[in-house]
Amino acid sequence: MDPAATRSSQDTVKQFEKYVIPNYTRYPICLVRGEGQYVWDAEGKRYLDLFPGWGCNMLGHSPEPIVKAIQQQVEKLIHIPNTWYTEAQGDFAEMLCTRSFGKAFFCNSGAEANEGAIKLARLHGSPNGRYKIITFERGFHGRTLATVTATAQPKYHEGLGPLVAGFKYAPYGNLEAVADLIDHETAAIMLEPIQGEGGINIPPQGFLEGLRKLCDDNGCLLIFDEVQTCMGRTGTWFGYQQFGVQPDVLTMAKGVAGGVAAGVVIAKTELAPALRPGMHASTFGGNPLAMAAGIATMKMIEDQNLLANVEAMSARFRRHFESLQRELPIIQEVRTKGMMIGVELSIPSKPAVGKCMERGVLVNSTQDSVLRLLPALNITEAEVDEGCSVIAEVLREMASEA
Numbered sequence: 104m105d106p107a108a109t110r111s112s113q114d115t116v117k118q119f120e121k122y123v124i125p126n127y128t129r130y131p132i133c134l135v136r137g138e139g140q141y142v143w144d145a146e147g148k149r150y151l152d153l154f155p156g157w158g159c160n161m162l163g164h165s166p167e168p169i170v171k172a173i174q175q176q177v178e179k180l181i182h183i184p185n186t187w188y189t190e191a192q193g194d195f196a197e198m199l200c201t202r203s204f205g206k207a208f209f210c211n212s213g214a215e216a217n218e219g220a221i222k223l224a225r226l227h228g229s230p231n232g233r234y235k236i237i238t239f240e241r242g243f244h245g246r247t248l249a250t251v252t253a254t255a256q257p258k259y260h261e262g263l264g265p266l267v268a269g270f271k272y273a274p275y276g277n278l279e280a281v282a283d284l285i286d287h288e289t290a291a292i293m294l295e296p297i298q299g300e301g302g303i304n305i306p307p308q309g310f311l312e313g314l315r316k317l318c319d320d321n322g323c324l325l326i327f328d329e330v331q332t333c334m335g336r337t338g339t340w341f342g343y344q345q346f347g348v349q350p351d352v353l354t355m356a357k358g359v360a361g362g363v364a365a366g367v368v369i370a371k372t373e374l375a376p377a378l379r380p381g382m383h384a385s386t387f388g389g390n391p392l393a394m395a396a397g398i399a400t401m402k403m404i405e406d407q408n409l410l411a412n413v414e415a416m417s418a419r420f421r422r423h424f425e426s427l428q429r430e431l432p433i434i435q436e437v438r439t440k441g442m443m444i445g446v447e448l449s450i451p452s453k454p455a456v457g458k459c460m461e462r463g464v465l466v467n468s469t470q471d472s473v474l475r476l477l478p479a480l481n482i483t484e485a486e487v488d489e490g491c492s493v494i495a496e497v498l499r500e501m502a503s504e505a
C-alpha cells in the first residue's frame with residue numbers, strides 16, 4: 104500500500120458505489136498522491152501521467168511553487184466575494200490581460216466561462232436583435248444547458264431537450280457553410296481555435312482569418328473557447344497567438360490556475376460593459392485561492408522558460424510518433440500543437456488507454472480513434488522518451504492484433 108493511502112482502491116470503489124452518483128465511467132483505481140509527471144495509486148503503483156488532470160494540471164502534480172503560493176494565500180484569506188476588491192484578483196487579471204487583451208471576468212469552470220461569453224454576446228447583440236450563435240461540429244464547450252447546446256454532437260443532447268434556442272452548427276473548417284448560416288440575428292461565432300475533445304483538430308490554413316473577416320463584415324463577435332488551449336498549452340500564452348487572429352472574447356479554464364478550479368472570460372475593453380452589474384455573477388469567481396494559484400502558474404511558466412520547453416518537447420513527441428508512423432500503418436496521422444498531441448489510428452484507440460495504464464502510463468482516447476495526450480508544460484526529455492516507448496510497445500501490440 105502507498106504511504107498516502109488509508110485503504111485499498113477497492114474499498115474506495117465500494118464507497119463510491121454506495122454514495123456517489125455514477126455519472127462517470129471510472130477506472131477501478133484510487134489515486135492518492137502525485138509529484139511532477141507521476142501519480143501513485145493506493146496500492147503504491149506509479150504512473151507516468153501524460154494526461155494530468157484532463158489538461159488541468161498544467162505543470163504536473165503538486166508543483167512546489169503553486170503549492171507554496173496556495174499555502175501562503177490560504178493562511179491570509181480563502182474566500183472573499185466580489186462585493187470587495189482583492190489584490191490577488193487584480194494581479195491575475197493584469198497578468199492575463201497584459202499578455203492578451205481587454206478585461207477579465209472570473210468564474211470557476213470552462214462551461215461557466217463559455218456561459219459567460221454567450222451571455223456577453225447576447226447582451227451585446229440584443230439592442231440590434233442579435234442572439235444567434237454559430238458553433239462547429241466536433242467542438243466541445245461544456246455541460247451546462249447553453250454550452251451543451253453549443254456543443255454540436257447529438258450524443259451530448261439526448262434526453263435534455265428542449266435545448267437553448269438560437270444555436271446553429273457548421274462543419275469545422277468550412278467558411279462557406281458559416282457564411283450561409285450568418286444573418287442579421289447572428290450575435291457571435293464561437294469555436295476552439297484548436298479542437299481538443301474533437302481529436303486535436305488544427306484549423307485549416309486561412310480558416311480563423313476567414314472567420315475573423317466574416318465577423319467584422321457582419322457585425323458579430325468572434326469568441327474563442329480556449330479552455331483547453333490557454334496558458335501556454337500550445338507554446339504561446341494563448342492559442343489564438345499561434346494563428347495571429349485575435350478574437351473579441353476569449354474563455355479559459357482547465358489549466359489556467361495550475362489545477363485549481365478557475366474559469367476566465369477575457370473581453371475586448373469596449374465590449375466589457377455588456378456584462379453590467381446585475382447581469383452576470385459567480386459567487387466563487389476570482390476567489391483569492393484560485394487567483395494565487397493562477398499567478399503562481401504564470402510565474403512558474405515564465406521563471407522556468409516553459410514556453411520554450413513546450414516547443415522542444417512537442418517536437419520530440421512528434422519525432423517519436425512520426426517514426427512510429429513509418430513502422431505502423433495503423434497510425435493515420437500525427438497532430439501536434441505544443442502540448443496538445445493527437446495520434447489518429449485506423450482502429451479504435453480506447454484499448455490503448457487500458458494497455459498503457461497496465462504498463463504505468465496514463466493517456467486518453469477521444470473521438471473513438473484518436474489517442475490524445477495533454478502533457479504538462481514542464482515535462483522532461485526523459486519523461487517524453489519513457490512515455491513514448493510504452494505507447495510504442497502498446498501500439499505495436501495493437502497493430503499485431505488488428
Ligand SMILES: *Cc1c(COP(=O)(O)O)cnc(C)c1O
Binds near residue numbers: 246300329
Ligand atoms: C473541458 C472543456 C470545456 C468544459 O470545461 P469544464 O471546466 O468541464 O466546464 C469547455 N471547452 C473546452 C474547449 C474544453 O476542453
